Amino acid sequence: MATRPRFPLFHRLDRKAVLVCTAIVFGAIASGFIYDMAVRASFNPLEYPWYVHVHALTYSSWLVLLVWQVTMVRTGNIETHKRFGRLALVILPLMLVTGPMVAIMSREAMPDPDPGNLTFMSTQFTNVLGCVPLLFAGYLLRRDPATHKRLMLMGSIAITEPGFSRILHHPLYEWLGDGVARYYFETYPGTLLLMLAVAAYDLRTRGRLHPAWIFAFCWVFANEWLASWLYYQDGFWLSWMRALTGH
Template identity: 50%
Template sequence: MQGNGTASTITGRFPPFHRWDRSFFLGATLAIWTVLVAGFGYDLVTRARLGMLDFPWIVHLHALVYTGWIVLLAMQVGLVRTRRLALHRRLGRLGALLIPAMIVLGPATAIVVRVTAPHPVWQELAFMGTQFANVLGAGAVLIAGLLTVRHPSTHKRLMIMGTIGLTEPGFGRLLYPTLYAWFGEGYLPYYLETYAGTLVLVLAAGGYDLATRHRLHPAWALSAVWIVANQCLGTWLFYEPWWLRWMAALTGH
């Protein structure tokens, strides 16, 4: 393993393995879990105190599917770490079911929640652009990850990066109020308030490759550009009057 990495460095190819990889991908998975559990846990506690735990049925289905995905991710990382690759490949088939379900349920849940809300404020309707862009960005990366299972170094980076793209709701529940108090309104402030946490994880993943290989993996570079581009799309849509009108019409408001 060490010899392959050295030879790849000399010839200019990206070394597929490094002795720290197993620890890094475990740490990345734990970071994703921490953000999502802390963010949604804080939100549920706050809602419970306010007596606001009555959700449409699709919210529960959405939570089940998305939780299923991060559980599957943790299991897959653990199976690779313990070298149980045959079971890892078999369980990977669940990803082919969960990822399309997440891509459909993300926007569908956002729409139903706004439809059933009695009087949503304009920010809630405009925020649907951010929600749709998040799903588009993360979903495309995860699908690419499914299609590259025969290339492990690419596959595992795309699966982690795609899941990082889904962390905005967790970070938002934890950081948005504080960051909004600091930065206020505007395109750049909104981007930082909404995506700062996710962006840190994206950059950390690239920083790991630079630290261990002294170069960036193409899968990281392409997925990072795609995720950030969709974040910029969500930021732009939030302030577009025509988007607000579309979402108001779509949700009956």
């Protein structure tokens, strides 16, 4: 019986494609937060509590590590890439903790948060759940370069929502309005397009999708759809978030 050809490990365009994807991830998050800080600064002086700084440092560390690792591969420093990859074992657990931490503590500090602000924690929680397990799986599967590369890219794409939505959510909401499906497309257009771009690249260069992409897409999409559904649950979810934040 004929066997299916093995998924091609490398393509001459891979280095450029990974670099472009990494640059978009970094640029989307950086530009979103820069825009947010500029808007905040136009009304009040920028003052953030300590837990926001810890959260920002943790997630920024991952972005810096991602760029560094891509650079090491592009320049042929594979051994350096492997050594620095161990930093993931430090950064990923911190991401898993500081993501929910900043979501909870920022609401605790609010005198009377509105319901939408509390139910939005579904997006903050699932952003962490969508990215960290994929990144950790990518680290564990580092001996399989094709799988490792796609899990690391897809896991990093999963944390771009805060960057994209700070710029795109309000205009898209004005256009699309309320609703679970509408919320998904208002909040996650950037992550969806980037994930589909990775799929389009594999189809163009390999003629099929890698199983790691299929798994990662389903995982991220499921988490994002769950967040969209929970956002509109004014019963049990809102009650849980009120209890969690002391309101």
